[in-house]
Each structure stands twice: as structure tokens, then as C-alpha cells.
Amino acid sequence: xxxxxxxxxxxxxxxxxxxxxxxxxxxxxxxxxxxxxxxxxxxxxxxxxxxxxxxxxxxxxxxxxxxxxxxxxxxxxxxxxxxxxxxxxxxxxxxxxxxxxxxxxxxxxxxxxxxxxxxxxxxxxxxxxxxxxxxxxxxxxxxxxxxxxxxxxxxxxxxxxxxxxxxxxxxxxxxxxxxxxxxxxxxxxxxxxxxxxxxxxxxxxxxxxxxxxxxxxxxxxxxxxxxxxxxxxxxxxxxxxxxxxxxxxxxxxxxxxxxxxxxxxxxxxxxxxxxxx
Ligand SMILES: Nc1ncnc2c1ncn2[C@@H]1O[C@H](COP(=O)(O)OP(=O)(O)OP(=O)(O)O)[C@@H](O)[C@H]1O
Numbered sequence: 311x312x313x314x315x316x317x318x319x320x321x322x323x324x325x326x327x328x329x330x331x332x333x334x335x336x337x338x339x340x341x342x343x344x345x346x347x348x349x350x351x352x353x354x355x356x357x358x359x360x361x362x363x364x365x366x367x368x369x370x371x372x373x374x375x376x377x378x379x380x381x382x383x384x385x386x387x388x389x390x391x392x393x394x395x396x397x398x399x400x401x402x403x404x405x406x407x408x409x410x411x412x413x414x415x416x417x418x419x420x421x422x423x424x425x426x427x428x429x430x431x432x433x434x435x436x437x438x439x440x441x442x443x444x445x446x447x448x449x450x451x452x453x454x455x456x457x458x459x460x461x462x463x464x465x466x467x468x469x470x471x472x473x474x475x476x477x478x479x480x481x482x483x484x485x486x487x488x489x490x491x492x493x494x495x496x497x498x499x500x501x502x503x504x505x506x507x508x509x510x511x512x513x514x515x516x517x518x519x520x521x522x523x524x525x526x527x528x529x530x531x532x533x534x535x536x537x538x539x540x541x542x543x544x545x546x547x548x549x550x551x552x553x554x555x556x557x558x559x560x561x562x563x564x565x566x567x568x569x570x571x572x573x574x575x576x577x578x579x580x581x582x583x584x585x586x587x
Contacts, residue, residue: 313378314482314515315343315366320375322361335361337539338375343483343532346509348516350526350547352562353536359519362536363485366517368397380482395429402476406488408468411475412460418446418471419456425478445474448511450504466497470504477508485517490525502529523563527551535559 320339323332336358343349351359364370366377368384377384379400388397405411412421422442427433430441446453449470460468469489476484486505490498506529509516518530526533526547533550535543535558543556554560 312345313342314345314347314380315341315517316376316378317341317366318376318378320362320365320377321373322358322365322370323373334539336365336372339534339536339539339541340375341532341534341541341544343515343517345482345515346513347532348506348509348518348530350530350533351517351519351536352521352523352526352533354521354562356538357536358539359536360487361539363403363487363517363519366483366485367401367403398429398479399481401483401485402479402481403485403487404469404472404476404489406491408465408472409460411472412468414460417457417459418451418463418474421471421475422446422478425475429479441478445478448477448508449474450500464497465493466501469493469501473501473505473508477512477514480512481514483515483517485519487519488521489518491520491522498525499528505529523551535562 318340320336321334322336323334326332339358339362341349351362353359361370365372366379368388371386382396382400403411416424419442422445423438426438426441430437442456443453446456451467451470451474455463455467455471458467460471463471472489473484484505490501493501502525505516508514516529518525520526530547533544533547534541535550535556537556537558543550543554543559550559551563554563
């Protein structure tokens with residue numbers, strides 16, 4: 311199977327807030343993701359997940375290491391429209407709050423048309439219309455929603471529109487940053503099933519950034535566990551969740567409400583971690 315993402319020895323630091331040593335947000339992280347595969351990126355707040363996704367999308371530049379997406383190595387200095395469009399086709403993001411990526415004044419149709427016009431090489435009217443229908447179909451929305459504005463939709467529908475917008479440019483990788491966290495469990499399940507279907511149909515690779523191990527278990531084949539900027543464990547999701555090798559993964563599992571929830575283990579492991587660098 312060919313590769314969608316290869317990240318090698320990625321490091322990103324930030325200046326310290328009040329003098330002192332620089333903050334190491336991501337340290338020597340490496341992973342690969344095959345086309346059409348899904349990866350769960352997990353770790354507690356501050357473990358470096360957001361920084362890693364910012365590096366993938368091109369919103370931040372690494373201090374060291376390389377990122378290859380869809381066969382192309384990310385260069386240090388990539389400015390201008392052509393570079394921006396190229397990056398957009400490599401990675402798209404969907405966030406927890408779809409309002410962030412949806413213009414409140416724009417109907418669903420206008421929002422999709424806007425993205426397509428900017429990204430299609432030859433945006434003929436018929437092509438744009440056909441692609442909009444295809445996208446609506448992909449995300450399980452009907453034509454009657456085309457005229458709706460974001461506030462006229464439910465939270466789940468809004469997230470479907472955000473996914474359609476992200477898919478419009480046919481990206482190699484879709485990063486979902488806590489994209490279902492704010493939704494009811496039943497709506498979450500629908501969106502996760504939808505993403506699984508889209509992955510199978512389009513071959514897009516998915517990266518799920520989440521605190522929720524149930525989500526990771528549900529929809530990812532691979533998992534990468536971050537702790538203090540480092541990838542402390544990676545492997546097949548089902549195996550890592552069943553038999554974590556790193557004590558930090560063990561702690562995450564124990565702290566997540568679910569079949570493995572053991573509050574007493576959390577306190578024990580937290581105490582053990584307090585002493586590690
Ligand atoms: N722009 C920045 N300037 C300085 N430090 C930063 C910056 N961005 C992140 N950091 C630091 O880098 C570390 C990793 O942060 P990051 O936001 O990537 O973690 P996270 O796992 O995504 O957390 P959360 O789940 O809360 O979003 C933290 O110590 C954070 O304080």
C-alpha cells in the first residue's frame with residue numbers, strides 16, 4: 311500500500327515564556343500513514359498533538375525533521391498562492407467547532423462553490439454543480455440543505471458541511487481535531503460511520519486527534535500516543551489498547567471512562583509520572 315504521510319524525527323520548540331529553556335512541544339516524532347488508513351493521535355492536554363497537526367498542515371515550521379505528504383517533501387519556505395493551493399490538496403482540517411471554518415452569512419451551496427472555484431483548475435458551472443451534489447451525497451446531506459446557513463443546521467449537520475468543505479479539494483489527508491467531541495453520542499456515531507465510509511470510498515487518510523479513546527478504538531487502525539512532545543507508543547490500535555507497552559498509555563486507558571476504567575490505577579500512575587522528565 312502506498313504512503314500518504316511520512317514524518318521523520320520532527321522537532322518543534324517555542325521560546326520560553328519567562329526566559330529559561332525553550333518549550334519542546336514536539337520531539338523527534340516519526341510515523342507513517344498509508345493511503346486510506348486512519349491514525350489516532352492521543353495524549354493529554356499539552357502533549358504536543360496540536361503542534362504536530364499544525365506542522366502537518368503547514369501552519370508551523372519544524373525546527374528539525376521532515377514531512378513527506380502524498381510523495382512530496384514539505385520545503386521550509388513555501389509562500390504564495392501555488393504553494394498554498396498545493397498544501398490545501400495535501401492536508402485539510404476539521405475542527406471541534408465548525409463555526410470556525412464556516413462563514414455564518416454563506417449558505418452551504420455558496421460555501422462549497424467558493425472552495426471549488428478557488429481550487430478547481432477549470433471551474434465550469436456544470437462541473438462545480440456536479441461536484442457539490444457529489445459532496446452533499448458523500449456527507450449524507452440532501453439537496454434541501456444547500457440553501458441553509460450554518461445556524462439553520464444541527465451541530466451534526468454543520469460538522470457534515472465542514473467535512474464536505476474539507477473534502478472539496480480532494481485532499482490526501484484529513485485531520486480531525488476533536489471533530490466529534492462536542493456532539494451527542496448518537497450523532498458522534500453517525501459522523502464516525504460516515505468518515506469510515508468516506509475513507510473506504512475516496513482513499514483519503516484520516517488523522518483523529520482526540521482525548522477520547524473510544525473514538526480511537528472505533529475508527530482508527532493505527533495509534534500514536536504522545537507524552538510531553540514525544541511519541542511514546544505507536545502501533546495497531548486494537549493491540550495497543552488491549553496490551554499497552556508504555557505505562558503512559560496504560561494511564562490514559564485507566565483514566566478513560568469505559569471498560570478499562572480503573573480510577574485507582576490513575577492516581578498510582580500519575581504519581582509514578584510526576585517524577586519523570
Ligand atoms: N505558540 C506557542 N508558544 C509557546 N509554547 C507553546 C505554543 N504552542 C504550544 N506550546 C507549548 O507546547 C506544548 C504542546 O502544546 P500543544 O498545544 O501542542 O499540546 P496539545 O496536546 O495539543 O494540548 P491540547 O489537547 O490542550 O490542545 C505545551 O507545553 C504548550 O504550552
